[in-house]
Amino acid sequence: MSDASEPQTLPAGLYIVATPIGNLGDISVRAARVLAACAVIACEDTRVTAKLLRHLQISRPLVRHDDHASADDRARLLATMAEEPVALVSDAGMPLVSDPGYRLVRDARENGVAVTVIPGPSAPVTALALSGLPSDRFLFAGFLPAKDKARGEVLTELAPVRTTLVFFETAPRLERSLYAIAEHLPGREVAVARELTKLYEECRTGTAAELIAHYQAHPPRGEIVLLVGPPVEQTGAGIDVDVLLATLLTDHKPSHAAAEAARMTGQDRRTLYARALELRGR
Incomplete structure (x- = not known):
């Protein structure tokens, strides 16, 4: 990656850069070169992005831009990107996918700032490919609500959607979400993909009840993508x-x-x- 740190000239504007979801080797050559050429890198957590930059042997100013960023914070970044190239990254994967940055991109476009996307790793798509669940159509629904009632309402709303459902989930909440899936989306195949692209990557499939039993015996760790297959054709038949x-x-x-x-x-x-x-x- 030594050539990644060699500077290149980039036009002013906003550069949305996808970063690895676990394995640092997944950074693209184009992404590394853009990061090296930007005047400022806006990121969720400067510590996480600094680790990536050290791996790439890149030194660039970092500005924290998370869910708490204010209108003034966005205005300062907009002023910079009107004159210089500014990169936007998330802690992992494609920015804006259940990550901050939505308002910054809207503001940039509304102010006539050039916006460029440098595509790359995406946890939902990686998990979908790994799971073996139908992938011709899928719906990514972000994080399920933490409260049982709200979680159930979301799953009930999505129950008629005849496609694979993809969620982000945390390890401490996985069991409760699997219970909710068993209740509101019975009879469906479920997949739990965790630690994607890392050493202990795992994708386990089965019914919600089977996965509950497994993770009660083997408490999960790491970041999780939870997938639910489309509804079965029959009602009642095929359900254990x-x-x-x-x-x-x-x-x-x-x-x-x-x-x-x-x-x-x-x-x-x-x-x-x-x-x-x-x-x-x-």
Whole structure:
């Protein structure tokens, strides 16, 4: 990468630069050269970006630009990019994908500043390719809400969407999100992709209940992309009722679990209630 630090002349403007999502070797030659040529690099966390620049043997001024950036902060960057090239990076991956920078790009465009994108790594697309889930159509929905009620509402809203759903998630919240998927999106294939491009990269697929059992025994670490396959064609058929009931019983009384399972599968509630009591008895 030694040639990456050699300066080149860039026109003034804003340069949106994708950075590695884990493996520093994934930085593109073009991205490295643009970073080396920019007068200022706006970033989420100066410590994270400084590590990347050290790897590239680049020294450039860093300006913190995160979710708390003010209108004055954007104005100062706009004034700079009107005269010089300014790079915008996130901590990892493609800027603006569940990351700050949206308002800065809008302001730049509204003020006639040239905006250029230097594409590169993207965690949602990487996870989708790795998962084996249908990839002809997908919906990226960012982070699921932290609160159970709001999380359930989002999943209910997305339930009719006939495409693979892609979310960001944190390790401490993964189990609760898997429970919510089992409840609101039953019968679907789920994938958990974590530590993408890193040494311990993992992509595990199965039902939500199977993944809950695995991660209860093996608590996850690292950054996670959570994917849910499109809805199954049939309603009720193909759903493992015992797995569904067992998952629901972790949070519901047998009567409530049976009622919810009946709603999801179309099966008889009384039969499901009897089975829920059997499972609870075990």
